[in-house]
Amino acid sequence: MNKNVAYIFQVILAVICFSLPSMAQEQKLLRVGIVAPDDGTLSLLGTQLRAGFYIHEQQFIDNPPTFEFVEEAEICEPEAGADIAYSLEEARVDVVVGFFCVESLSAALPVLQQINVPVININIRSDIVRDEAARLDLPLFSLAPRASDQAKFASRYIIDNWGDKSVALIEDGTISNRELADAIRLQLDDGGFQPIVLDNFRPGQEKQFGLVRRLGQSKITHVFVGGSRLDTSIMARDAASIGLEFTFAGGDALRAADEGLKLPNGTIAILPDIKMSGDNAIAARAAFDSAGIFPDRFPILGYATAEIMNQLAQVNDDDLSESLKSTEFKTIIGPVTFNQFGERQESVFNAMIWQDGRFVEEVSN
Missing domain, CATH: 3.40.50.2300 (Response regulator)
Incomplete structure (x- = not known):
């Protein structure tokens, strides 16, 4: 073999061998x-x-x-x-x-x-x-998370934190909120807990005096609402105006923006805590x-x-x-x-409490 050709061949071989490790390390995007x-x-x-x-x-x-x-x-x-x-x-x-x-x-x-x-x-x-x-x-x-995971967490929260309270479970008749309320009710039943009141209400009303009076007559102190943030705020306002005090809780709908009426401090939301x-x-x-x-x-x-x-x-x-x-x-x-x-x-739900314009993580009793 010609010396020059042999030398070139050796150089090419060396370059190939030197390149092999880096080529092997190349990763497909x-x-x-x-x-x-x-x-x-x-x-x-x-x-x-x-x-x-x-x-x-x-x-x-x-x-x-x-x-x-x-x-x-x-x-x-x-x-x-x-x-x-x-x-x-x-x-x-x-x-x-x-x-x-x-x-x-x-x-x-x-x-x-x-x-x-x-x-x-x-x-x-x-x-x-x-x-x-x-x-x-x-x-x-x-x-x-699954939709049912929220109901499981909410029912566990109610049993653990409201187990000795007079509880109402109400919903606004929409498909998602009715399903949430029904799932919570079934989970509560499995846990041996029965809400005092199971009720529904018409959403989007300017006033909810009839509803809050019924809750007051039943000696309710804690209310889980399958409904919007605005409806929950209206209930809280109307209850306070006639001397009734409820602790309200709800789901993702409570994370919406205020619509001219603020949520009261102490409102609880069961939310994915991201x-x-x-x-x-x-x-x-x-x-x-x-x-x-x-x-x-x-x-x-x-x-x-x-x-x-x-x-x-x-x-x-x-x-x-x-x-x-x-x-x-x-x-x-x-x-x-x-x-x-x-x-x-991993579980992502948490109980968040509304304080001074934002939801913060609640410390359970």
């Missing part, structure tokens, strides 16, 4: 599909979810990226769900975050199941959707401040989901659904683990 509405009433939540991802990206912009994401606009119609899933397949995504609507999520899951692409959802609580996903082994993973509490909480809070974004529930969940994507990318497992079930993820909302049915195993 995880492709994440983010599905959220970009118009309509849910568009704000989609914007907040994406903001959480953006803040995470900016905080770690000097680090080598582990994932990249593609966005897909969500249309909240059954026929749109499958189309969204096919678009995600064409984009070659590995995992999906989002889907804010039951209709589109339910239609997309069977398609994504066929291509083994898991979905991490952050807001849909429907027991029906979750049970169906578990029954059909659909690749759904939920950061949001707050920054993990190891990276201080740095994340500074990143939110720097971006000028208030760390509300959905931006925090967006950031936490980005953390999960970062860690999932480093697991380097072809079966991401199995990786999601077997990994404990460290996030700013604390540890996140999923069971075999894709349900988050």
Whole structure:
């Protein structure tokens, strides 16, 4: 062999051998599909979810990226769900975050199941959707709690803290609030506790004197309301005006904005307690401040989901659904683990009490 040729061959071989370790260490970027509405009433939540991802990206912009994401606009119609899933397949995504609507999520899951692409959802609580996903082994993973989890926590709270009180359980007749009240009633019954009053009321009334008088005549002191924040505020105002004092409690509806009438101090809400509490909480809070974004529930969940994507990318497992079930993820909302049915195993509900314009964590008796 010609000496020059042999030398060149040796150089090329050395370069190849030197490159092999770095080539082996190269990591394929995880492709994440983010599905959220970009118009309509849910568009704000989609914007907040994406903001959480953006803040995470900016905080770690000097680090080598582990994932990249593609966005897909969500249309909240059954026929749109499958189309969204096919678009995600064409984009070659590995995992999906989002889907804010039951209709589109339910239609997309069977398609994504066929291509083994898991979905991490952050807001849909429907027991029906979750049970169906578990029954059909659909690749759904939920950061949001189940609707029934709220009823379980509320009933436990009532038994533990109001067990020696005269309790009323009332609801406004809407489907969601009636289901919540019925679920709480059944849980209370299983726990051996019976409310003194089970009643309903007409929502959206300017006054609720008839209702609060009935409660007063029954010697009620504590009221769980399946109803809106405004209706609860009206009850509290009308009761106080005729010398009645009740302790009110309710669910997520109490976290709405004031509509000209404030909640009284001491009102209790059973809420998902989403707050920054993990190891990276201080740095994340500074990143939110720097971006000028208030760390509300959905931006925090967006950031936490980005953390999960970062860690999932480093697991380097072809079966991401199995990786999601077997990994404990460290996030700013604390540890996140999923069971075999894709349900988050950590409890997220807490009893919050309204004090001076905000809900704060209550210390139970």
